[in-house]
Amino acid sequence: MKYPIGIQTFSNLREDGYVYVDKTALVHQMVTSGKVYFFSRPRRFGKSLLISTLESYFRGRKELFEGLAMEKLEKDWYEYPVFHIDFNGDNFAKEGVLEAKIEGFLRQAERMYGKDEDLLTMGDRFEEVLRRAGEKYGRRAVVLVDEYDKPILDVLDTPMEDKNRDTLKAFYSTFKSADRYLQFVLLTGVTKFSQVSVFSGFNQPKDISMDDRYQALCGITQEELEQYFADPIAVLAAQEGCTSDEMKLSLKAQYDGYHFSEGMVDIYNPFSILNAFDSLKLRDYWFATGTPTYLMRLLQHNHEQMNDLTGKYYDASLFADYKADVEQPLPMIYQSGYLTIKDYDRFTSSYLLDFPNNEVRRGFLSLIATGYFKTQPTQVMGWLAQAMRDLHLGKTSAFRDSLTAFLASIPYDSHPGLRSMDLMEKHFQYTFYLLVRLMGVYSRLLIEKAYSQGRVDCILETQDYVYIFEFKLDGTADDALRQIEEKGYAKPYADDKRCVKQIGVVFSSETRTVSDWKEKGEL
Known part of the structure; x- marks a missing residue:
């Protein structure tokens, strides 16, 4: 079996015998049900192959669809003029690259269909090309735009963002004035920039990104x-x-x-x-291909605790549309594929967001941890490998020693913004949270779980052990253990067959590592 890894051209995939998961029934439904669409999916999810499939269909290449659902569904197989605009591959953070990309596309189209020298703006020139193409073929034009948002994502949170956005807005505005020349339009990308007016220059496309009918169009x-x-x-x-x-x-x-x-x-x-x-x-293949630079830039500005983002219900407006900024990265994290929908509450019309799978969870948390600790990924992962073994075997002393050494290795100037004691305590809680989430050895992790008499800092459950942690900053481990006892944090595990360990941990604001550690054994 030949796997189409890196193959994004439908004709190559079909002609060279690669395995193809047949999506052509959904493609046929889309092209016969509407005209102007927007479709968002994370990177490497098959958007480019979808665009190529549509191009082959609208060019009337019936032979490529032999044996697929489309072969029986389509009867006419008309050929349309197709304009395929691909924003993949270019670095739009460089001055003038976006303008040059669009100019190159227009010149190539004008060489094929002719040019009106009196028309100067990109919008007018594109509309004229669409008109001439329609006259030549006797059928209206098809426009397919792959990764339409990359010119903005490349410059997100930089001075060039407004410039690139305005350039795209002027280019995409053609779709409104040239509506009579268009048979079909599809724009794909990662994000929906409805809140920053990229689409305001033309009739809003039908967004099928969260449409039940097309949820399996890619993937x-x-x-x-x-x-x-x-x-x-x-x-x-x-x-x-x-x-x-x-x-x-x-x-x-x-x-x-x-x-x-x-x-x-x-x-x-x-x-x-x-x-x-x-x-x-x-x-972990998907994460190993790299992290988008725009997401890295957003996360550098924001140390949002992931336990405050994951496992919560949100209205779609808070994550499906583009509203991300340096203070609110949730939309970009979701749209990039690092969070996904895990449940839908029909009563409140809200969605539960969490990591989609182990590959993404490990990759994203390692990214966060590496940036937060200002250290090398190999250092974080090396420590985690040993920590996983220690907790799996119940070796809390070894885990304590390695945790103390690891925290001591973090550069002292990695978080100069920490000032108050409360912020310092939150910093250590979040540090421990990141490390524990990365270990992947637990069956359940609870952070600041509410009890009738208070909130426990952390409960980590593995197959054979339950670890109940209470953290203190510049206090004593005895005080931390006393709080676990007085608040009854261990009572829910009284009948649990696993070994339950109550652990009081004290962090020093001076040394920024563990200064005291005490534990009580099995209940």
Whole structure:
């Protein structure tokens, strides 16, 4: 079986015999149900392949759809003039690159269809090209824009953001004045910039990003996984010494979990799952391809605690539309694929957001931790590997020693903004939270869980142990243990068969590491 890793051209995929998960029924539904669409998905989710599929369809290349759903659904196979604008691959943070990209596209189109020398603006020139193309073919034009938002994402939170936005707005405004020359328009991207007026120059496209009908337009569903990839699943299972059903559960935990509407259809990340089948290894492929620079810039301005963002219900307006700024990164984190919908509450019309799967959770938290600690990823991951072994075996003394050493290694000037004692305490709580979330050895993690008499700082549950942590800044470990006892934080685990350890931890504001640690053994 040939896996289309890095193949984004539909004709190449079909002609060269790569496996193709048939999405053409959804494509046919889209092209016959509307005219101007916007579709958002995270990077490496198949948006470029979708654009290429549409291009082949509108060019009337019937032979490429042999054996697919489209072959039976489409009867006419007309050929339309197609304009494919791809903003991938260019660095729009450089002055003049966006203008040069659009100018190059227009010149190429004008060489093909002719040019009116009296027209000077990009909008007027593009409209004239669309008109001439329609006359030549006797059919209205199709415009496909891949990663329409990249020219803005490349300069997000920089002085060039307004300039690039205005340039795009002027270019996209053509779609309103040239409506009579257009058969179909699709814009794909990561974000929907409805709040910054990129779309204000033309009729609002129909946003199908959270439409139940198109939630599986990109990505791979569970049914498709089992239909197309039964053989590689069996091979992986044999290699790992487990059953095919057990391997399916492992693949689901690692790569599944994306939901793009209240319909809650499970969607696998296609890039990761195809790489896993090709290499016969379950690795973190999607995150390993890099983190978008725009997200890095936003996160550098914001140390929002991820436990305050994940596991909560939000109105769609708070994350689906573009409103992200340096103080509120939630929309960009969601739209980039690091958070996804995990539940829909029909009574409040709100969505539960959380990490989609283990691959994304580990990758994103390691990114946050590396930036927060101002250290190298290898240092963080090296410490985590040993910490995971220690807690799994109940070796709290070894864990304490390694935690103390790790905190002491963090540069003292990494967080100069910490001033008050309250902020310092929050800093240490958040530090511990990040490290514990990264370990991935727990079955359940509770941060500041509310009890009738107070809030416990942290409860970490593994298969064999329950760790109840109470943190103090410049206090005593005895005081921390006393609080666990007086507040009854351990009472819910009185009948638990696991070993329950109550641990009081004191951080020093002077040394910024562990200064006191005491624990009580099993209840």
